[in-house]
Amino acid sequence: MAANGNEPADPIVKGTLATAKQSWGDLFRWKQRVLVTNELGESHTEWQSPEPFKNPISLLRQLSGKQWLYFLVGLFAWTADAFDFHALSIQTVKLSRYYNRSKTDITTAITLTLLLRSVGAAIFGLLGDRFGRKWPMVANMIVLGLLQIATIFSVTFEQFLAVRSLFGLFMGGVYGNAVAMALENCPTDARGLMSGILQQGYSLGYVFAACANLGVGGATDTWKTVFWIAAGLSILAGLIRCCFPESKQFREAKAAGHHISAGDFWRETKSMLAQEWRMCIYCIILMTWFNYYSHTSQDSYTTFMLSSKELPNDAATRASILMKTGACVGGTIIGYLSQFIGRRRAIVGAALLSCCMIPAWILPNTESGLSASGFMIQFFVQGAWGVIPIHLNELSPPAYRSSFPGITYQIGNMISSPSAQIVNAIAESRFVTSKSGKLVEAYGPTMGIATAIIAVGIMVTTALGPERRGRSFEHAGPAGANIRTDDVEKAAVDTVSLADSKVTKEQV
Structure with missing residues (x-):
């Protein structure tokens, strides 16, 4: 038995097939395999019973005033980022009329935006891990606002696509820095709840958009007003971030006199990739499923209600608002539950229940039915x-909590x-018959079948993947500082070994 009375467990295995086998078995055990590290840096693995449910109010109160400020700034930046993105997706029909293009042509802009976000995530994520979270995020948000304004003044469809491509590059850098800033100093017990709240900045951005x-109404030119609002929110988020200091780990490293050279940074980065390449690939696969899950179930939903269900613009928009309100509530609740039942169980359970909701989601014809479903x-997606x-x-590798989540998410x-x-x-x-008897575009069946396939993919991938709930990363130094520490320790060991060798020779 462990010192705390828990039963020892076999160590966490390495290797793809071994991890999948162990993870699948652990999913169906009530107790969770946890790696425990004591104050001396010694680690062992043990079986822990899930934590008892805690009052969410008490969890919120665990955050200090400073931690709340950092969290709220990260949440606001992520919400403004989501508003920027959804300002286009919910106005596909207006933009189709404005540029005299098909709705499929307009969604090319969404494709280009998503395509280039991975480039921005790599650039600004690595800058965040190298130089700190602050100034990369400031640059991201202000440039995003300026690009929203540039979109408004795009006269031709080609100019529109070019600006949205550049927009995607800068948009990609926001997520990693915002998440790292918001969560890296949260108390361990509150992480699940705060994660759920933070992620819903994406849904909140959709609701606000x-x-x-x-x-602004359904007139064609009103799309520009929504983009002006989006520009203001992004620039405001960048200006607010200017008012707060750098993250704790970078301030502590600077105070300790650590100078991290570019060579140190890239040596540690190459070492991390050599050790964690399997984790990188796994997280990319998982985030591919998740991004299909989100975009397939939401990006065309307003178009679905306008074109297939023949709702007016106001009714379709109200239903979209209620749909994303459900997202905000569900993300917060299931994020909170994951702290107690485990991350993977929460994801698998939510994906399974979303599959069960698909018929009720696409079959109603009224605003109230579509809003409720x-x-x-x-709620579950x-x-x-x-x-x-x-x-x-x-x-994530502890020193790469800005770049790793952002890059895997954006790839x-x-x-x-x-x-x-x-x-x-x-x-x-494809066409189906609407309630009025007309042949309309088959958005409902298309989204329903695609979402079911994707949800099954998420369940399988998550069930066979790793989990590190409760992992300690609060005291990890910035990228580049850790390889210097390793070098110093290695030099110290070499010096001691050399001294021992010299003493032995003198004794002989």
Whole structure:
């Protein structure tokens, strides 16, 4: 028995097949295999019973005032980022009329945005791990605002696509820095709940964009007003971030007099990739499934209600708002539950329940029916997503919590970038009979079948993958500092060995 009374467990295995086998077995055991590290740095693995449920209010109170400020700034940046993105997806019909292009052509802009986000994630994520979270995020948000303004002044469709491509590059850098800033100093017990709240900045951005769309009305040129609002929010987020200091780990490293050279940074990065390449590939596959999951179930939903269900713009927008309200609620609740039942169980359970909701999601014809079913399916879709920020942070190499989540998330986005375009292309080439008896584009069946396939993929991938719930990363130094520490320790060991050798020779 361990010192705390828990039963010892076999160590966490290495290797792809071994990890999949161990993870599958652990999924069906109530107790969870946990790696425990004591104050001396000694580690062992033990079986721990899931933590008892704790009052979420008490978990929120564990955060200090400073931790709340960092969390809220990260949440606001992520929400503004999501508003920027959804300002386009919920106005596909308006933009189609404005540029005299098909809806599938307009969703090409979504594809290009998602495609280039991985490049931005790599650039700004590595800058965040190398130089700190602050200034990369400031640059991201201000440039995003300026690119929203540039979109408004795009006269031709080609200019529009070019600006949205550049927008995607800068948008990709926000997620990793925002998540790292918001979660890296959260108390361990509160991580699941705060992860759920943080991830719903994405859904909150959708809700705000939909509210703005509802407020400006359905006239074609009103899309520009929504983009002006988006620009203001992004620039404001960048200016607010200017008012807060750098993250704790970088301030502590600077105070300790650590100078991290570019060589140190890249040596540690290459060492990390050599050791963690399997984890990188796994997280990319997982985030590919998740991004298909999100974009397939939401990006064309307003178009689905307008074109297939023949709802007016106001009714479709109200239903979209309620749908994403369900996402905000579900992400928070299931993120909270993951702290106690485990990250993987929460994800698998939410994905399974979302499959069960698909018929009720696409069959109703009224605003109330579509609102209620949209609320429930997004409760579970974004409920599963609510676990992702902290799950990725716990799976990340500790020194790369800015670049690793951002890059894996955005590469998944890149691979899934054609999702909205695929849905639109298939739906526009197939037809079903609407409630009025007309032949309309088959958005409902297309989204339903695709979402079911994707949800099954998420369940299988998550069930066979690793989990590091409760992993300690609060005291990890910035990337590059750790390899210097290793070098110093190695030099010390070599010096001691040399001294021992000299003493032995003198004794002989």
